[in-house]
Amino acid sequence: MRQLRLSFLMPPLAAMLLAGCAAQKPVPAPAVAPALRGTGDLGLIIERATGSVQVVEHSGDTALGRVEGLGDLSHAAAVFSRDGRYAYIFGRDGGMSKVDLLTRTIAKRVIQAGNSIGGAISTDGRIVAAQNYQPGGVKLFDADTLELLSEVSTRDEATGIASKVVGLADLPGNRFAFSLFEAGAIWVIDAADPRAPKVTKYPNIGKQPYDGLGSMNGRYYIAGLYGEDGLVLLDLWKPEQGVRRILNGYGRGAEPLPVYKMPHLRGWAVSDGRAFFPAIGHNAVLVADTQTWKEVTQVPVAGQPVFAMISPDGRRVWVNFAFPNNDTVQVIDVPTLSVVQTMKPCKGVLHFEFAPRGEEVWLSCRDENRVEVYDTQTLVRKTTLPADSPSGIFFTWRAARIGL
Amino acid sequence: MRQLRLSFLMPPLAAMLLAGCAAQKPVPAPAVAPALRGTGDLGLIIERATGSVQVVEHSGDTALGRVEGLGDLSHAAAVFSRDGRYAYIFGRDGGMSKVDLLTRTIAKRVIQAGNSIGGAISTDGRIVAAQNYQPGGVKLFDADTLELLSEVSTRDEATGIASKVVGLADLPGNRFAFSLFEAGAIWVIDAADPRAPKVTKYPNIGKQPYDGLGSMNGRYYIAGLYGEDGLVLLDLWKPEQGVRRILNGYGRGAEPLPVYKMPHLRGWAVSDGRAFFPAIGHNAVLVADTQTWKEVTQVPVAGQPVFAMISPDGRRVWVNFAFPNNDTVQVIDVPTLSVVQTMKPCKGVLHFEFAPRGEEVWLSCRDENRVEVYDTQTLVRKTTLPADSPSGIFFTWRAARIGL
Numbered sequence: 001m002r003q004l005r006l007s008f009l010m011p012p013l014a015a016m017l018l019a020g021c022a023a024q025k026p027v028p029a030p031a032v033a034p035a036l037r038g039t040g041d042l043g044l045i046i047e048r049a050t051g052s053v054q055v056v057e058h059s060g061d062t063a064l065g066r067v068e069g070l071g072d073l074s075h076a077a078a079v080f081s082r083d084g085r086y087a088y089i090f091g092r093d094g095g096m097s098k099v100d101l102l103t104r105t106i107a108k109r110v111i112q113a114g115n116s117i118g119g120a121i122s123t124d125g126r127i128v129a130a131q132n133y134q135p136g137g138v139k140l141f142d143a144d145t146l147e148l149l150s151e152v153s154t155r156d157e158a159t160g161i162a163s164k165v166v167g168l169a170d171l172p173g174n175r176f177a178f179s180l181f182e183a184g185a186i187w188v189i190d191a192a193d194p195r196a197p198k199v200t201k202y203p204n205i206g207k208q209p210y211d212g213l214g215s216m217n218g219r220y221y222i223a224g225l226y227g228e229d230g231l232v233l234l235d236l237w238k239p240e241q242g243v244r245r246i247l248n249g250y251g252r253g254a255e256p257l258p259v260y261k262m263p264h265l266r267g268w269a270v271s272d273g274r275a276f277f278p279a280i281g282h283n284a285v286l287v288a289d290t291q292t293w294k295e296v297t298q299v300p301v302a303g304q305p306v307f308a309m310i311s312p313d314g315r316r317v318w319v320n321f322a323f324p325n326n327d328t329v330q331v332i333d334v335p336t337l338s339v340v341q342t343m344k345p346c347k348g349v350l351h352f353e354f355a356p357r358g359e360e361v362w363l364s365c366r367d368e369n370r371v372e373v374y375d376t377q378t379l380v381r382k383t384t385l386p387a388d389s390p391s392g393i394f395f396t397w398r399a400a401r402i403g404l
Numbered sequence: 405m406r407q408l409r410l411s412f413l414m415p416p417l418a419a420m421l422l423a424g425c426a427a428q429k430p431v432p433a434p435a436v437a438p439a440l441r442g443t444g445d446l447g448l449i450i451e452r453a454t455g456s457v458q459v460v461e462h463s464g465d466t467a468l469g470r471v472e473g474l475g476d477l478s479h480a481a482a483v484f485s486r487d488g489r490y491a492y493i494f495g496r497d498g499g500m501s502k503v504d505l506l507t508r509t510i511a512k513r514v515i516q517a518g519n520s521i522g523g524a525i526s527t528d529g530r531i532v533a534a535q536n537y538q539p540g541g542v543k544l545f546d547a548d549t550l551e552l553l554s555e556v557s558t559r560d561e562a563t564g565i566a567s568k569v570v571g572l573a574d575l576p577g578n579r580f581a582f583s584l585f586e587a588g589a590i591w592v593i594d595a596a597d598p599r600a601p602k603v604t605k606y607p608n609i610g611k612q613p614y615d616g617l618g619s620m621n622g623r624y625y626i627a628g629l630y631g632e633d634g635l636v637l638l639d640l641w642k643p644e645q646g647v648r649r650i651l652n653g654y655g656r657g658a659e660p661l662p663v664y665k666m667p668h669l670r671g672w673a674v675s676d677g678r679a680f681f682p683a684i685g686h687n688a689v690l691v692a693d694t695q696t697w698k699e700v701t702q703v704p705v706a707g708q709p710v711f712a713m714i715s716p717d718g719r720r721v722w723v724n725f726a727f728p729n730n731d732t733v734q735v736i737d738v739p740t741l742s743v744v745q746t747m748k749p750c751k752g753v754l755h756f757e758f759a760p761r762g763e764e765v766w767l768s769c770r771d772e773n774r775v776e777v778y779d780t781q782t783l784v785r786k787t788t789l790p791a792d793s794p795s796g797i798f799f800t801w802r803a804a805r806i807g808l
Contacts, residue, residue: 036506039442040488040803041529059486059529082463082760084444084488102440123763125445125463172717172762173781217675217718237719237739271621273677273695291677313576313806314621315641335641356486356804358576359527377577397804399444400760402717 034102039084042101043353043395045364045371046076046089047388053078053089054387055101058355058362058395061373061383065104071095077118077266077392080399081143082125087394088143090119096130098146101396108146112139120170125399127194129168129176136162138178140194149194152187154180167212167223167265169403171236177221179209186212186223186234186243205232205243210280213265214403222246224265224280231277233293246293247277247286256281261322263306266404271314271334278305278319285319287337297337302328307351310334311376312358320349320363329363331379341379345372350390356397364390438506443488446505447757447799449768449775450480450493451792457482457493458791459505462759462766462799465777465787469508475499475515481522481670481796484803485547486529491798492547494523500534502550505800512550516543524574529803531598533572533580540566542582544598553598556591558584571616571627571669573807575640581625583613590616590627590638590647606647609636614684617669618807626650628669628684635681637697650697651681651690660685665726667710670808675718675738682709682723689723691741701741706732711755714738715780716762724753724767733767735783745783749776754794760801768794 042064045054052068070076072093079088086107087099094113097106115134121127121143128141136154141147155162163180171177176189186202186209207227214221221234230248235241263278270276270290277286284298285308303325310317317332326348331341348367354360360382363372371385371393398404446468449458456472474480476497483492490511491503498517501510519538525531525547532545540558545551559566567584575581580593590606590613611631618625625638634652639645667682674680678700679692688702689712707729714721721736730752735745752771758764764786767776775789775797802808 034440036438036440038485038487038489038506038800039444040484040800041486057487080444081442082445083442083461085442102442123761172719174763217716219676219718272623312621314623315576357527357806359578396442396444400801400804402761 034104037102039101039396041396042084043393044078044087044089044099044101045385045387045390046073046078046392046394048073048076048366048391049389051091052388053087053099054385055104056385058360061360061385063385067099067104067106069106070097070099070109073391075117075391078394079119079121079128079404080394080396081121082399084396084399088119088121088128090116090130092116094132094134096128096141096146110146112141112148117164117166118168120168120176121399122170122174122176122191122194123172123402124174127174127191129170129189129191131165131168131178133164136164138165138168138176138189140191140197150197152189152197152199154183154187156183166210169212169214169221171214171221172218172402177212177214177234177236179205179212179223181208181210184209184227186221186232188221188234188236188239200239202234202243206230206245210262211265213269215270216268216401216403218402222265222269222275222277224263224277226262226280247288247295250279250286250295250298251282254282257283257304259304259322261304261306263304263322266307268310268312269308271310271317274334274337276308276310276317276332278308280304285317285332299332299337299339301330301332301339302342309352309354311354311361312356316340316376318352318361320352326350343379345374345381346370351392353393353395356395362393364393366390438508441506443505443800445800446488447797448482448491448493448503448505449789449791449794450477450482450796450798452477452480452770452795453793455495456792457491457503458789459508460789462764465764465789467789471503471508471510473510474501474503474513477795479521479795482798483523483525483532483808484798484800485525486803488800488803492523492525492532494520494534496520498536498538500532500545500550514550516545516552521568521570522572524572524580525803526574526578526580526595526598527576527806528578531578531595533574533593533595535569535572535582537568540568542569542572542580542593544595544601554601556593556601556603558587558591560587570614573616573618573625575618575625576622576806581616581618581638581640583609583616583627585612585614588613588631590625590636592625592638592640592643604643606638609647610634610649614666615669617673619674620672620805620807622806626669626673626679626681628667628681630666630684651692651699654683654690654699654702655686658686661687661708663708663726665708665710667708667726670711672714672716673712675714675721678738678741680712680714680721680736682712684708689721689736703736703741703743705734705736705743706746713756713758715758715765716760720744720780722756722765724756730754747783749778749785750774755796757797757799760799766797768797770794
């Protein structure tokens with residue numbers, strides 16, 4: 001049995017107690033009349049302890065300002081409007097905020113659930129979907145007004161249990177896929193009519209799916225299982241084949257290590273016919289062949305991986321780790337499937353984000369209150385930005401991608 | 405021997421004579437004080453006969469205004485600044501214009517050559533490269549000021565011939581690849597120092613490369629040969645292997661048809677382990693396996709393909725055709741490699757562009773002075789925009805991609 005210390009399933013009490021402990025660093029105040037500018041190089045840094053975000057730009061690698069009052073951001077994620085102007089930020093307390101990156105103000109904010117873990121935006125950008133732990137289910141909102149359009153409940157009539165929703169991903173054609181933690185299922189929503197979404201259910205996929213991802217071309221939805229030793233795959237070009245197990249038994253009977261932090265399946269995972277996944281409870285990154293979905297190899301790494309994300313140039317996979325190795329980042333070379341760099345940039349590396357064409361990467365250093373920007377070619381640090389307990393970093397280029 | 409009617413190699417005299425024949429359609433005048441807005445959903449339509457562009461947005465599918473005075477746009481292409489605010493437009497007369505999409509004005513304009521065919525922008529967005537027919541070679545410019553930084557001459561010392569440059573593509577790490585038509589070579593520029601670029605030359609690749617493309621992950625550079633029956637591939641992860649021939653003899657000895665318009669290799673070409681290329685002089689789209697680069701099949705199509713581009717969702721390849729079939733568009737289904745739709749949207753379909761996540765496609769109808777917007781899921785027309793002899797359509801999401 002896995003030893004489970006699932007912070008992701010617990011109420012964010014500790015985070016709430018911690019909120020406000022960090023002193024705010026000075027960043028530019030919001031401009032009265034924002035200058036005309038493009039939004040293609042904008043992004044935001046989640047400041048998890050203070051319920052704020054910094055608006056940043058990656059052409060000059062600077063902070064533009066801070067937006068406060070976003071609630072509990074202890075496990076926050078963001079998606080962007082199709083014009084790149086607005087960020088939709090999903091807070092742990094069920095708050096959903098629409099932030100204007102140009103004026104650096106909150107355009108709209110609603111409390112839509114008791115405990116939320118993230119969201120997605122439809123292909124056409126008109127529907128924002130929120131995935132909820134409490135009370136479970138997925139809610140669909142109008143991206144402009146945040147009006148609630150419909151709700152897909154995950155409550156099981158027989159047991160009364162409403163499954164936590166994990167791994168929500170957008171799919172082509174205004175569809176969304178997600179996984180049900182308790183029910184062990186994958187559901188696909190067709191939101192062609194967002195007020196009356198159609199749900200296709202794939203039950204009995206395995207125990208405790210904990211996260212999922214949509215491939216960059218919208219073909220595959222893959223979920224990781226916490227309660228079993230494997231992952232599951234749905235080929236959306238061949239939905240009649242249903243969900244199948246992949247990389248089954250990757251632990252090969254070895255006793256899993258205690259899990260202090262759940263890995264994430266978000267981000268880029270496929271390059272050059274290879275897919276990369278963090279193993280749970282093992283110090284390894286799993287590599288699968290995307291034609292056969294069989295295991296190619298396991299790359300030994302410095303700890304339990306949290307994110308294993310491919311740079312947009314497809315050449316390297318960057319990996320961060322759970323405690324006690326969260327001071328380490330490793331870089332895997334895709335052609336040789338070997339670690340080519342081990343860095344210790346700072347303590348508490350929670351997340352990282354690439355510039356859209358991959359020339360630089362931003363690393364959040366929660367425990368040292370800063371964000372580090374690295375040149376991905378030279379692996380040399382370019383600059384440092386102060387930030388309060390930074391966690392997720394999200395750039396607007398995600399608006400133009402499938403599965404992010 | 406191919407029968408060559410290479411409009412792309414001739415001076416744009418006819419186009420110059422035609423310029424001004426089309427009456428300008430009314431579009432909104434430039435705003436005095438442009439409204440604050442995101443740039444992620446912006447784009448432009450080249451109006452080839454009048455030397456103008458329309459600035460458009462694809463959230464609501466509307467025209468925002470027109471910018472005039474851009475010279476000879478009879479074979480024009482555009483790239484975008486990394487913030488999505490500016491377009492760099494390369495005109496046939498060697499003019500390079502930096503257009504501000506927000507104010508809809510010309511920010512800067514230089515005449516940099518006698519005859520130009522397009523350009524590219526470096527990974528970090530700081531260097532704009534122009535590829536020239538006359539006087540040949542590639543010039544590198546500062547993306548901000550348009551200051552000339554350096555020039556890579558393609559003049560052969562022995563013959564005195566300066567090769568026309570075709571198929572310029574950006575590669576990761578501020579590099580560019582291009583092909584030399586007369587010399588039959590591929591060159592790769594490393595512009596880490598853009599005032600002193602380093603050139604790696606791959607000679608003897610075959611006769612008359614006519615266009616080239618960089619793959620979306622920056623790994624492959626592929627050029628099509630006009631003077632021989634095949635394509636050539638450079639694997640930039642294994643440059644020591646040099647350039648190799650792929651799909652050699654795809655014509656299988658059949659007599660090529662007269663070529664009225666050269667196909668283009670720009671745009672998306674790879675999906676799901678398959679690469680798609682227009683055949684020259686044959687009514688076929690070539691399909692290669694991206695692991696072996698061997699031919700998988702040839703998809704018979706309605707004419708000589710010009711563009712064969714994959715939708716961002718990877719599911720379908722859209723194809724337009726040379727005269728006399730330039731009223732036709734076909735859609736190829738990737739899983740089955742068969743034509744699933746044949747449309748005749750209008751006369752003179754010169755180009756098309758997808759929304760970044762592929763839910764709609766814009767088709768330029770030169771001979772009917774309009775642009776048609778289609779829903780890619782239903783294949784139903786959504787709306788029509790008037791435009792003067794529209795040719796290329798370019799959206800700002802290209803700024804965040806490699807190889808476009």
